[in-house]
Amino acid sequence: xxxxxTHDLHRRRLGRNIGVALSLLGFCVIVFGLTxxxxxxxxxxxxxxxxxxxxxxxxxxx
Amino acid sequence: MSDLTSQTPVTLEGDARFxxxxxxxxxxxxxxxxxxxxxxxxxxxxxxxxxxxxxxILFIALGAGASGALNMWYDADxxxxxxxxxxxxxxxxxxxxxxxxxxxxxxxxxxxVMLGLAAxxxxxxLLAFTIFFxxxxxxxxxxxxxxxxxxxxxxxxxFPPIIxxxxxxxxxxxxxxxxxxxxxxxxxxHFWALALFMKGDYHKAExxxxxxxxxxxxxxxxxxxxxxxxxxxxxGLALTPVAGLVYLAVAGGFNIVFxxxxxxxxxxxEATAEADNYxxxxxxxxxxxxxxFAHFGALLMDAALAAGGGGF
Numbered sequence: 001x002x003x004x005x006t007h008d009l010h011r012r013r014l015g016r017n018i019g020v021a022l023s024l025l026g027f028c029v030i031v032f033g034l035t036x037x038x039x040x041x042x043x044x045x046x047x048x049x050x051x052x053x054x055x056x057x058x059x060x061x062x
Numbered sequence: 063m064s065d066l067t068s069q070t071p072v073t074l075e076g077d078a079r080f081x082x083x084x085x086x087x088x089x090x091x092x093x094x095x096x097x098x099x100x101x102x103x104x105x106x107x108x109x110x111x112x113x114x115x116x117x118x119i120l121f122i123a124l125g126a127g128a129s130g131a132l133n134m135w136y137d138a139d140x141x142x143x144x145x146x147x148x149x150x151x152x153x154x155x156x157x158x159x160x161x162x163x164x165x166x167x168x169x170x171x172x173x174x175v176m177l178g179l180a181a182x183x184x185x186x187x188l189l190a191f192t193i194f195f196x197x198x199x200x201x202x203x204x205x206x207x208x209x210x211x212x213x214x215x216x217x218x219x220x221f222p223p224i225i226x227x228x229x230x231x232x233x234x235x236x237x238x239x240x241x242x243x244x245x246x247x248x249x250x251x252h253f254w255a256l257a258l259f260m261k262g263d264y265h266k267a268e269x270x271x272x273x274x275x276x277x278x279x280x281x282x283x284x285x286x287x288x289x290x291x292x293x294x295x296x297x298g299l300a301l302t303p304v305a306g307l308v309y310l311a312v313a314g315g316f317n318i319v320f321x322x323x324x325x326x327x328x329x330x331x332e333a334t335a336e337a338d339n340y341x342x343x344x345x346x347x348x349x350x351x352x353x354x355f356a357h358f359g360a361l362l363m364d365a366a367l368a369a370g371g372g373g374f
Contacts, residue, residue: 009077012077012078012079013077015079015080015081016078016079016080016083018080019080019083020080030117030120033113033117034113034114034117034179034180036113037111037113037114038114040111041111
């Protein structure tokens with residue numbers, strides 16, 4: 001039998017799904033904002049990834 | 063015929079509203095955590111990027127919420143007995159006990175990792191320890207075994223300003239320890255005053271509250287002693303660089319009233335308290351809430367005055 005009427009069960013699930021969606025969206029916004037803040041602090045964005053990077057190589061002192 | 067379109071009110075176990083998950087995280091406790099952690103972060107002598115500060119506070123609060131969910135998972139049986147807690151999501155059947163455990167563990171991991179990435183790993187380690195302390199040491203191990211449970215639980219509640227401070231500076235200092243001490247010493251008089259006038263609940267749940275194990279006379283005496291011990295901690299904070307004249311004035315005035323109320327509670331007998339429906343005990347409980355917010359609010363005001371060049 002097709003469900004044609006909205007039951008309280010559906011309303012609750014819809015509310016929960018919207019809540020989870022908004023939480024995930026908020027989390028993405030926070031991670032993005034945090035990334036911007038970290039980059040603006042001036043930390044190096046380079047790292048070792050199997051390619052020689054002289055700019056982040058610590059030179060040996062004699 | 064089974065019909066989902068029926069409007070008959072039914073209890074659908076495990077089919078909670080989103081608000082039930084919020085309730086699982088004890089939002090009122092979280093508000094205190096947010097406020098005290100924020101003060102710890104702001105008064106710390108290290109500038110914090112607003113976005114990083116916001117994220118740090120958010121995940122400290124989420125960590126507190128996670129430990130609240132773990133507490134509700136373990137304490138579902140006693141929550142179901144007490145009038146004050148039987149409407150919570152787990153004992154009322156809206157959220158399954160094991161789901162509460164999953165939410166608690168998941169949010170714990172998320173909050174610790176995110177605080178570490180946002181601020182530093184020292185504060186993340188402290189947050190992890192706080193969640194462990196509250197969920198395992200307090201809730202699982204000691205809450206049902208010792209009448210000092212309130213004192214031990216108070217330690218967990220006292221960590222947020224230290225975590226906020228460490229998130230900003232990376233180290234612990236005497237100011238942070240005194241902020242911890244202020245909440246730690248404040249907690250026993252606050253909750254024991256509540257236990258004096260919510261007397262049936264803890265007894266029914268067989269939680270070894272001081273009122274049950276050592277009697278109400280001894281509880282009144284302990285409220286008085288902890289209130290006396292609270293004063294040097296509150297005034298000691300006034301001698302540190304994070305406090306100014308606003309804090310000194312607030313601490314001076316509020317501690318006189320707090321000690322006076324605690325003394326009145328100590329001197330009363332049960333017959334007198336019954337006669338006026340525990341008016342003085344309720345007064346101490348309500349005043350203790352204002353007391354804590356006033357002290358941390360004063361630290362915030364002093365920091366704002368100092369930042370604006372009007373510091374003392």
